Amino acid sequence: MDRRLFGRRKGRPLRPQRQNLLDTLLHELTIDVEEIGLCKNLGRELCIEIGFGSGEHLIWQAQNNSKNFFIGSEVYINGISRLLLDINEKSLKNIRLWIDDGRLLLEALPNESVDVIYILFPDPWPKTRHHKRRIIGTSTVYELARVLKPGGILRTATDVSEYKTWMLQHILNCGEFSWEARRPIDWLERPIDWPVTRYEIKALGSNRNCAYFSFKRNTLKIY
């Protein structure tokens, strides 16, 4: 696997309050490899989001599923500081953060430890020579399958036509997932327990159709 991280890490300079949260709250909420290794049989559902952007989906899920435990992974500092602001304002206690490559989070997670994985609007890397940078690809699909519990759910979304096909091919060809969509409406409309994200608002504003995929981890293991 190519372990280089591509994409932006930093944007505009941060306001003092947001910088202050990065210097304080971020340390409290950061989860390390040892703690992640213990994330099995937590007694509550474990949900992870890779590439949470500014965190609006993660915040919504954590607020609306307060008994579940969430780990969010992101590398874009401005997005992380936005999420920290919301966690602080809403006093959420069920989110921990992995401020690094989400693929390393997957590597650190035990087998069959996760109930739901969200990877919403991952960077599409449209040029063919950049396809190997895609977070959903040949090697990650097996890691996603390994960490999900049997019957666990993988949710993904994209607004890029060719990436829709790529996602379906990679996720279904690995043989570990089932796609239970029966009608176009099952993947052309966002389910009600799936809030809109910042990236999606931009995509819809540019008249790009989005696909909302939910895959179920098969119960029969082949790894």
Ligand SMILES: C[S@@+](CC[C@H](N)C(=O)[O-])C[C@H]1O[C@@H](n2cnc3c(N)ncnc32)[C@H](O)[C@@H]1O
């Ligand atoms: C196109 S944005 C979508 C953000 C958000 N999910 C949304 O829908 O608004 C993709 C995000 O994934 C993050 N990202 C890219 N590669 C990543 C990786 N390997 N691990 C964690 N986050 C990653 C980027 O920093 C970026 O914020």
